[in-house]
Amino acid sequence: MNHITRLTAAAVMLASGGAAMAEEMTVTIVAGHPPVFRWVKHASQTFIPAVNEALEGTDHSITWSEQYGGSLAKVGEELEAVEEGLAEIGLVSSLFDPAKLAVQNVTYFTPFVISDSTVVSEWMDELQATDEVMRASWEANGLEYLGGAIGIDDYLLMTTFPVEDIADLDGRKIAAPGPAVNWLEGTGAVGVSGNLTTYYNEIKTGVYDGVIVFASAALPGKLHEVAPYITKVGFGAQYAGGLAANKDWFDGLDPVVQQALRDAAEADRVAYHADLDASVSTFLSMMEEQGATISEVDEAFRKEWADGMDNVAKLWAERLDAEGLKGTEVLKTYMDTMRAAGATPVRNWDQE
Known part of the structure; x- marks a missing residue:
């Protein structure tokens, strides 16, 4: 949560005597690639609308700042932009961060295995959530992996x-x-x-x-x-990365918002791969x-x-x-x- 959001939330809490507070957030999402590429397009057309829809009727809302195509971070710099708090969420290319996200690159060291990107992405999303080594590499860089695995076709x-x-x-x-x-x-x-x-x-x-x-x-x-x-x-x-959030920011969110982000990331993966397979x-x-x-x-x-x-x-x-x-x-x-x-x-x- 940035300092402006904290001040707004604090003011609302004081005014309500500490009761549950409404929260209006400005969230920056970053990608090094431009939206001409499918995974960036779906961040805008699937992930963001899914979050907004999930938050309708709650005490939370988000105004989005979409920074794509190198406007905030170049390809391979997304992790650092999110880690440093320049953006709250990023399409983090593990492919271009092989030192910091080494274990995530397992598919790129195993060519000639499988051509089904949907299978690869589903399993890699599951692994990020269940495997302690995978989770630890995100957390070591101050990130919380949300999902939305970017599977790459043959x-x-x-x-x-x-x-x-x-x-x-x-x-x-x-x-x-x-x-x-x-x-x-x-x-x-x-x-x-x-x-x-x-x-x-x-x-x-x-x-x-x-x-x-x-x-x-x-x-x-x-x-x-x-x-x-x-x-x-x-x-x-192959698996090239996914949606990740600044961990300190994510940990400070209401659980309703956290779940909305995770559910939207899953919706993004499903929509992205349906689009990919058809194209x-x-x-x-x-x-x-x-x-x-x-x-x-x-x-x-x-x-x-x-x-x-x-x-x-x-x-x-x-x-x-x-x-x-x-x-x-x-x-x-x-x-x-x-x-x-x-x-x-x-x-x-x-x-x-």
Whole structure:
């Protein structure tokens, strides 16, 4: 709660002799990505309306300040903005905070596992709430995880050149988000860390020869205009973060408001993934209609790629174990859950 809200609430309490008080809050929500991307759009169109609806008829109301697209924090800076109280709530990209939210990045160290982003997001939201290691990493950074897992649809390879063989990648500069750079090991490509806000211009100017990206962001980002060769490699669906609140602020809220935020985050996840599932094939078709060439590799290609990588998942887990973060346990739980959900991983990272 900011100081203005506290003063307003205190005045109301004094006037009412300490009775239950009405509370009008101004809440800032932040995202580094612009609302052209689906997870930001749903923060505005699903999460906020759901909170407001839940608070109707209560003694609480919120006026929202929506700060997206780098207006308050750039991609990867959302955690710090919320932690420092510049915003009360953020779409926190764990993908771009691999040091502070290391265990949350388990999916990005286990490619070629499952393509169903809904399954991944549901399980990851549950894990944030039930796993002590996951919870502790949010709390260590002064955050309260609300939910609204950002599941990412099956990652693609988009390039300025056709890819028919892994050897075609030799010496090429390929950008990828955060830990996904590790997916390029063994291919001969030069992996470069990047994000959606810079991909278009970097490809257009020749800095990158391609990117690892997903269809639901590639079309809004117009990446097919500069990287028209789309190769469906089957890297898999991922978890990229979710909605989190400043913990001190959240802990000071009335339980009615706390529950409204959690319920709205769940509604956001459900709506976001329904929207996502309905759009992926459509977006691919639209990019093809606009001149992109789409191809899909066979299982032999996929296995060759996966087998050519170091076991980055095991190395990641062992590093976290050394830091007392139970990485091996998290890795095994994730892989077991995905297999139980029907996944047939190209490579069982936890069993090697």
